[in-house]
Amino acid sequence: MQALFLAGGLGTRLRPLTEHLPKPMALVGNKPWLEHLLRHYKEQGVNEFVIAVKHYRELIESHLGDGSKYGVRIEYAVEKELLGTAGAIKNAEPLLRDRFIVVNADIIHQVDLSSALAFHEKHGGAVTICLTEVDDPSHYGVVEQTQDGEIVRFVEKPKKEESPTNRINAGIYMMERRALDHIPAGRAVSIEKETFPLLIDNGSGVYGHPIGGYWMDMGTKARYRQLHWDLLDRRFPLAIDGQEGDESGIWLGDNVRVGQGVLLVPPVMIGDDVTIGDRAVIGPYAVIGNGSKIGSQVRLTHSILWDRCKVRSGAQMNECIFGSGMQVGPHILHEAVCNRTLEVQRR
Known part of the structure; x- marks a missing residue:
């Protein structure tokens, strides 16, 4: 299996901690989160990685190298300018296989991907979006799905009482290479606002699958603290x-x-x-x-x-x-x- 880690951003809401540091390199339990993430995906059978880098790329490349010390292979896709989520994937296209996993590398998670991969193989669509459930979806974009899991639309930051569901995009995707044909090259493209709606409209097949396990967006200082308290309390079972x-x-x-x-x-x-x-x-x-x-x-x-x-x-x-x-x-x-x-x- 192959995974593409999107690790080009700085994480403005975690400043000054990430002012001169890629956000996925923030320490979690005294080790860069990106290293934890690499080890976690290796445990689930991923042995080839592509890492999309931009800001302070040398910090990531010098720490992880070619992956040999972790028993995996790592290649790097360098963005000359920030291209957005879908643009970064398109930029990495020459290094990607026919099927791959895309991961927003600043999302803290420890999940079992086997059920999502089996679901993706079964439905035959272009994309499976892993979904997580939250108590209050009003701060996120939620999905509306059919009974077989196909996503028909996204609802951005709905009022809690008006939300069709409490399932949100977890920032982890199983993708077929043919989905990249619908991403324009050479410019910034948002996967959430442009690519996924386009794939839904043209019938390519965008499905959602709920995942269990631990999930946390560490995008604020309060949540960064909380994930450490969860780690110490073993609610987040990171080694x-x-x-x-x-x-x-x-x-x-x-x-x-x-x-x-x-x-x-x-x-x-x-x-x-x-x-x-x-x-x-x-x-x-x-x-x-x-x-x-x-x-x-x-x-x-x-x-x-x-x-x-x-x-x-x-x-x-x-x-x-x-x-x-x-x-x-x-x-x-x-x-x-x-x-x-x-x-x-x-x-």
């Missing part, structure tokens, strides 16, 4: 690196140095080569990235630190997200989101 300690809900990486009188309040995830100073209190709901240094008497709760962060002694942090290499002086911070090296003055 966690490190050993779980004697007390459940505390994961420690390699070479973690913990000072005297430190209190770890689960759930807590601590990466490799982390130092925690004396009498610090870490957790609940804390993720500390590899190579970070936490000073003495630090209080850290409901916060996510990426790699190589340095928190000086006496700091108090609640609901913060710090990008790689952040340095903060002694202070009290609440709901801070930062992605540059600085000293935060005491308030």
Whole structure:
């Protein structure tokens, strides 16, 4: 099987975290999400990948390489300018097989694709859109389907009481190569607003199939936090690196140095080569990235630190997200989101 990962965007709503980083490279549980995604699809039998890249492509290419270290093959489709969802697929056409899976690589998910693939083979249409169910569809585009699953129209952000369904596009598609004949080359094209409606109108066959498992659009800081709390609570069953300690809900990486009188309040995830100073209190709901240094008497709760962060002694942090290499002086911070090296003055 072959999968095309769409990984060209920056993710403006996650700034400043993704200001100089492709959104799918944001860390999830101390590892780039794109790496998690690659491993997940390999587990489901995908061994050939095409990754559509644009902004900071070198970060993706240098991390994943040609895929050999993961036991897969990776090729890259480079966009000279952003071409939209369908435009990026069309740009990758020379690298694609007769049938392939398209994945919006910034969508967090862990799903079983076997039933969707079987459904796609059975109906014989050009596209199967994987669908997920949400409590409130008013923030999304929902689908209206026939009894056999064929999609007849999309309803954009309906009022909750007027929505024909609560099923939305999950950002995962099974596609036949013939669908690409209906995407114009050389310009930006939206798959949701242009390509899918066209394929419905011309009878190519666009079907929808509900998928189970975990699904989260990490497009906001609140949802980015929530997916980490789901990870720590194991509602999101992503593999966690490190050993779980004697007390459940505390994961420690390699070479973690913990000072005297430190209190770890689960759930807590601590990466490799982390130092925690004396009498610090870490957790609940804390993720500390590899190579970070936490000073003495630090209080850290409901916060996510990426790699190589340095928190000086006496700091108090609640609901913060710090990008790689952040340095903060002694202070009290609440709901801070930062992605540059600085000293935060005491308030």
